[in-house]
Amino acid sequence: xSQKVLVTGGxxxxxxxxxxxxxxxxxxxxxxxxxCTGWQxxxxxxxxxxxxxxxxxxxxxxxxxxxxxxxxxxxxxxQVGEAMREPGKYWRGNVSASLSLIEATLAAGVRxxxxxxxxxxxxxxxxxxxxxxxxxxxLNAYGASKRAIEDMLKDFGASDGLKSVIFRYFNVAxxxxxxxxxxxxxxxxxxxxxxxxAIDGKRDALxxxxxxxxxxxxxxxxxxxxxxxxxxxxxxxxxxxxxGKVAAGAHDVFCLGTGNGFxxxxxxxxxxxxxxxxxxxxxxxxxxxxxVKLVSGSEKAVAVxxxxxERSTLPQMISDAWRWHQNGxxxx
Ligand code: UDP
Numbered sequence: 001x002s003q004k005v006l007v008t009g010g011x012x013x014x015x016x017x018x019x020x021x022x023x024x025x026x027x028x029x030x031x032x033x034x035x036c037t038g039w040q041x042x043x044x045x046x047x048x049x050x051x052x053x054x055x056x057x058x059x060x061x062x063x064x065x066x067x068x069x070x071x072x073x074x075x076x077x078x079q080v081g082e083a084m085r086e087p088g089k090y091w092r093g094n095v096s097a098s099l100s101l102i103e104a105t106l107a108a109g110v111r112x113x114x115x116x117x118x119x120x121x122x123x124x125x126x127x128x129x130x131x132x133x134x135x136x137x138x139l140n141a142y143g144a145s146k147r148a149i150e151d152m153l154k155d156f157g158a159s160d161g162l163k164s165v166i167f168r169y170f171n172v173a174x175x176x177x178x179x180x181x182x183x184x185x186x187x188x189x190x191x192x193x194x195x196x197x198a199i200d201g202k203r204d205a206l207x208x209x210x211x212x213x214x215x216x217x218x219x220x221x222x223x224x225x226x227x228x229x230x231x232x233x234x235x236x237x238x239x240x241x242x243x244g245k246v247a248a249g250a251h252d253v254f255c256l257g258t259g260n261g262f263x264x265x266x267x268x269x270x271x272x273x274x275x276x277x278x279x280x281x282x283x284x285x286x287x288x289x290x291x292v293k294l295v296s297g298s299e300k301a302v303a304v305x306x307x308x309x310e311r312s313t314l315p316q317m318i319s320d321a322w323r324w325h326q327n328g329x330x331x332x
Pocket of ligand 1: 080171189190191192194206207208209210220221222264287290
């Protein structure tokens with residue numbers, strides 16, 4: 001019987017792709033999700049347990065039923081704009097919920113934990129390429145909540161021997177090329193799916209959030225990673241933990257970026273080329289909480305985990321997203 005991994009947020013965008021990668025690597029992913037933003041239809045690669053992270057009794061029951069060997073924790077609120085308006089939602093929904101999960105994990109005797117963190121923990125660093133040692137100075141409650149969870153994992157490592165792999169994601173894009181799962185947020189706030197919505201008339205136009213940033217074309221720069229490459233890193237990170245490469249109580253942090261930054265206007269240009277359609281545009285003011293440039297090298301993940309982000313080119317990410325956008329989607 002294959003080993004089980006508890007995947008929180010397995011009904012969401014990245015979590016559902018991770019479940020597929022885990023299944024393909026010979027594990028059984030057990031999705032734990034409250035469906036607040038996820039989709040039951042996205043749970044295709046293993047059992048589904050509906051539940052909330054704040055519901056400790058339910059978590060204990062799921063750990064007892066499935067006896068997972070490790071946890072992959074994706075479930076989170078992740079919108080910068082919303083975090084600026086409603087920080088309490090982020091401190092409760094991300095930090096308190098993760099505390100509940102970590103305590104349930106330890107109570108079940110599980111010591112291997114893979115955590116989805118973010119480049120939003122860094123804030124602005126004058127355009128330098130970021131790495132695992134860059135100071136974390138978040139500009140918004142989303143980044144601050146994720147940094148707090150990283151700190152929590154370190155504390156529970158020291159107290160209880162929890163071993164964790166922490167991934168700091170840059171901008172995740174694209175979709176499963178087989179079309180089984182893809183990106184589907186309601187409401188959508190991310191750049192590439194919004195561009196595709198504007199291209200096929202699902203919205204009137206894409207609004208560029210800020211054209212007066214100190215960059216070559218005035219728009220923000222981000223480092224885009226294909227979701228399939230991102231979840232490959234998670235399987236490698238899980239094996240890194242299970243193979244004993246992380247000592248009891250220790251944690252290992254990896255940035256998942258490509259080292260290539262693209263401005264909002266460059267992403268729009270690539271989308272126009274890939275789809276061969278015009279992109280209706282508006283120019284709007286800056287969005288609060290946005291860093292000017294978030295770009296990271298992948299040296300550590302490549303050297304230590306053997307990660308190979310080969311699908312993370314803009315044409316590949318946009319064409320996979322476009323195929324999903326035209327044929328995919330979920331219903332409540
Ligand atoms: N962006 C934009 N218009 C939109 C959505 C996003 O100009 O309708 C910009 C946003 O300001 C940022 C970049 O696109 O500079 C990527 O934003 P997204 O929300 O996709 O990811 P984030 O970087 O916030 O994680």
